[in-house]
Structure formats: structure tokens, C-alpha cells
Amino acid sequence: MKTEKQRILVVDDRVSNTRLMxxxxxxxxxxxxxxxxxxxxxxxxxxxxxxHLILMDVMxxxxxxxxxxxxxxxxxxxxxxxxxxxTAAITKAEIAANGALRGxxxxxxxxxxxxxxxxxxxxxxxxxxGQR
Numbered sequence: 001m002k003t004e005k006q007r008i009l010v011v012d013d014r015v016s017n018t019r020l021m022x023x024x025x026x027x028x029x030x031x032x033x034x035x036x037x038x039x040x041x042x043x044x045x046x047x048x049x050x051x052h053l054i055l056m057d058v059m060x061x062x063x064x065x066x067x068x069x070x071x072x073x074x075x076x077x078x079x080x081x082x083x084x085x086x087t088a089a090i091t092k093a094e095i096a097a098n099g100a101l102r103g104x105x106x107x108x109x110x111x112x113x114x115x116x117x118x119x120x121x122x123x124x125x126x127x128x129x130g131q132r
Contacts (some may be wrong), residue, residue, distance in 0.1 A: 009036060
């Protein structure tokens with residue numbers, strides 16, 4: 001019996017980052033990935049796509065990741081969707097020292113390793129059965 005692929009939204013202003021993440025995650029055959037390179041358009045994209053999890057950059061033009069996360073959490077359809085920040089602004093050592101959380105959100109330091117991203121996604125989606 002084939003199960004539904006989990007939907008992942010990747011938000012980053014750099015097309016190369018979202019494209020690489022999309023290709024890498026889709027190669028696992030577990031995820032359907034949508035890219036969004038405009039933080040201001042991300043709320044509408046998320047509302048339409050209804051992701052199971054959002055991977056998001058912190059520093060983006062127009063709206064930073066913290067502002068975007070607050071906006072997304074204010075949407076009743078998206079308030080329970082886990083958000084994981086991917087950032088070059090924090091080192092792997094800083095993340096490890098803070099239990100991988102900053103401001104209540106999980107963080108992964110760039111450059112990310114696919115195995116770390118997949119492990120993080122699985123951790124945050126455990127118990128949801130891939131369904132919404």
C-alpha cells in the first residue's frame with residue numbers, strides 16, 4: 001500500500017538553495033517539495049500547498065524568517081505545521097550548545113547535510129503519519 005508523500009515547503013531567497021534541497025529531498029521518494037524564493041509570497045504558497053513541514057531561511061529580503069514564521073503561525077490552517085530554520089547566521093557549535101533550538105524553533109546550520117535534514121524532518125513529523 002502506497003502512502004502519501006509528505007509535503008515540504010522550502011523558503012529561501014536563493015534559488016540554488018531551494019533547488020538543491022528540493023532535488024535532494026525528492027530523491028528519497030518520501031517527500032513532495034515546493035520551492036518559494038520570495039518570502040512575501042510564502043504565506044500564500046503555504047496556504048495553497050498545505051505542507052506538513054516548512055524549511056525556511058532566516059535572512060531574506062522583504063521579510064525575515066522570524067516575521068514569516070509569526071505570520072504563518074497566525075494562519076489557523078498552518079499554525080500546527082512545524083517550521084525548521086536553515087541558517088548560515090548560526091554555527092553548528094552554537095546550535096549544539098542550545099539544543100538546536102532558538103526562539104523555540106529548531107535550527108540547522110548551513111551548509112546542511114542531507115542526512116541531518118531528513119533526520120530533523122522525520123523527528124518533527126513522527127506521530128503524524130504523514131497525513132493532515
